[in-house]
Amino acid sequence: DAGVTQSPTHLIKTRGQQVTLRCSPISGHKSVSWYQQVLGQGPQFIFQYYEKEERGRGNFPDRFSARQFPNYSSELNVNALLLGDSALYLCASSPGQTYGYTFGSGTRLTVV
């Protein structure tokens, strides 16, 4: 049984560019959440999608957007990249909104 899969695993982008990160949840899980983890800190909540609707948004600028598809996979988009966006982006899937969160291996984004 596959876990949470994220792609790509690593990415290098230039300031001002745009990036799309992808996440496939565990089969049967309907909730996908995105977290940003800066080196040396705990993950910070960005978005949660449940049943294809946005259910929460953290304190991130409008440059960050996301969506969930009918098959419950999700994409995170970041526009106008800044150096400070360099981080590990983690996707977590869960059966519902309030339990059972499993993290993917993340996408390491480096902005130069």
Next chain:
Amino acid sequence: GENVEQHPSTLSVQEGDSAVIKCTYSDSASNYFPWYKQELGKRPQLIIDIRSNVGEKKDQRIAVTLNKTAKHFSLHITETQPEDSAVYFCAALGERGSTLGRLYFGRGTQLTVWP
């Protein structure tokens, strides 16, 4: 929203000793508290969790205790082994309003177990 504080930030123990990591949270509505272990370059892995209807939960060498009145919870690792070396994160799950479904993480504890 919820605020989670975690201590200590670093912890070094001798193999076989016990390790304790403590966390406090601010929102009394929080009812679910997971602990994650993150090895260098890898994803956070859930190692144990507790809900507020219990005060303690054990899984082999790992235990978590919860004091809802004081709003703190702790991770206890007994008979530590070098492979326990990692960063450990505590978290609290938001349960109401705009916090619903969000995990609020502590800043992490770097545990080093010396052979």
